[in-house]
Amino acid sequence: MRKLILFFLIISIFNFPGSVHAQNEQPAGPIYIVQNGDNLTSIAAQFGITTDELIAVNGIIDPNLLAVGDELIIPGLEGITGYLITRNVAFGSTLTSLAVQNLVDQDLLVKLNHITSPTELYTGISLIIPEDDQKQPLQQKYLLGEGQSLLEFSILSGQNPWQVSSLNQLGSPTRAPAGTIVYLNTDSDLSGRRLQVLPLGDITISPLPMVQGKTIIFKITAAAEVQLGGNLTGHPLHFFPDGNGNFISLQGIHAMQEPGIYPLQISMTMPNGTVYTQEQMVVIESGNYGQDPVLLVKDEFIDPATTQKENDWLTSMTAPATSEKYWDGLWSSPAYYTDCFTSRYGNRRSYNGGPFDFFHTGVDICGGDGTKIYAPAGGKVAFSGPLTVRGNATIIDHGWGVYTGYWHQSASLVNAGDTVVGGQVIGLVGGTGRVTGAHLHWEVWAGGVQVSPLDWLEKTYP
Ligand SMILES: [Zn+2]
Secondary structure, three states, rough: HHHHHHHHHHHHHHHHHHHHHHOOOOOOOOOEEEEOOOHHHHHHHOOOOOOOHHHHHHOOEEEHHOOOOOEEOOOOOOOOOEEEEEEEEOOOOOOHHHHHHOOHHHHHHHOOOOOOOOOOOOOOEEEEEEOOOOOOOEEEEOOOOOOHHHHHHHHHHOOOOOHHHHHHHOOOOOOOOOOEEEEEEOOOOOOOOOEEEOOOOOOEEEOOOOOOOOOEEEEEEOOOEEEEEEEOOEOOOOOOOOOOOOEEEEOOOOOOOEEEEEEEEEEEEEOOOOOHHHHEEEEEEOOOOOEEEEEOOHHHHHHHHHHHHHHHHHHHOOOOOOOOOOOOOOOOOOEEEOEEEEEEOOOEEEEEEOOOOOOOOEEEOOOOOOOEEEEEOEEEEEEEEEEEEEEEEEEEEEEEEEEEEEEEEEOOOOOOOEEEEEOEEEEEEEOOOOOOOOEEEEEEEOOOOOOOOOOHHOOOOO
């Protein structure tokens, strides 16, 4: 029946194009720009319409000719104009804040994105948001202070309280408890009006989605006198000022962390002791790591009585986050052979035919007995000495909770407490400890977790 009506509608449009044009200059709905991987079926499903409706309203003759960048009118969204843009949800955003900020109705966001519960709003997921070129997204946001009513806030900001509550989709000015984030639709200078700004400034997290083995960079803009903290998968986040008004935390995602959805908390303690905490779910995806061939080693090297003690010691060695940062810029390879690897980070491992429930904690780099090992960046030697499983080992503290480890050396050329610079020779490759042959095992720790070391040679970490 609906199709039939549509059919007659189309016929009438084609018969009297002039009259339609005269009635309304606007297209019959907002515009969606075709993205890579889209087809008519997927676009129709995304907006809860049929392909026939999509074809009809856009006058598509050959659906196979759909190209990336084509503009399609989406029917069934009366009153919406402009473009439907795909955006990533920033940490701390709620359905309400996204709706208010983009001057759209919450219900519309729910409808456009098939959201069944606000808890589906994970950090980093993409949402379709209508963007009207006539309206700029709201930038100015404030916090209702302790004991401050929206009425008082409105007077201070020189706004009508009903307009403020309407703009913020609150229903009524009375529905705004302390701590409510309020957006204002004004370009005038509101400084000096005792409006409390949000203590947590811009929060950027990269990369998103989070992936097993990656080093995640948390960057938060905040005043110097505040203290930042946080937690992800049981690891405390250590934040340090970068000298440019930002706080940085570098946190690794464990290579064996079960893919799924985890809470991320970020908190800020103000000088007066007030603590603001934001929590949102984040997605952790698989790193799709491979498997190494079964490794054959002496039984003593896989006896938990030996391995557990050494693992625990290593965990405690790499847990503290030194506030001084010793590196600057991109790291250089610690090995003579920079593009030859015998085993990659993250590979699942089995010892002597047991289950594949171990993983390779670093990267094995080619180079036989006596080949030089270089410090990849500045740091302070935290340990240098013999270990049962790891052989002659050196651990360098690079600051901010970042450590590197060099195992199985034939000789170490540095001592605990030494300061090293990038490119300095720190030891020689060997075959000491649990090995099947001489090689350099190199690993990188961030926030108490071993991460993919080669990332640190390809990307500059702040
Ligand atoms: Zn290794």
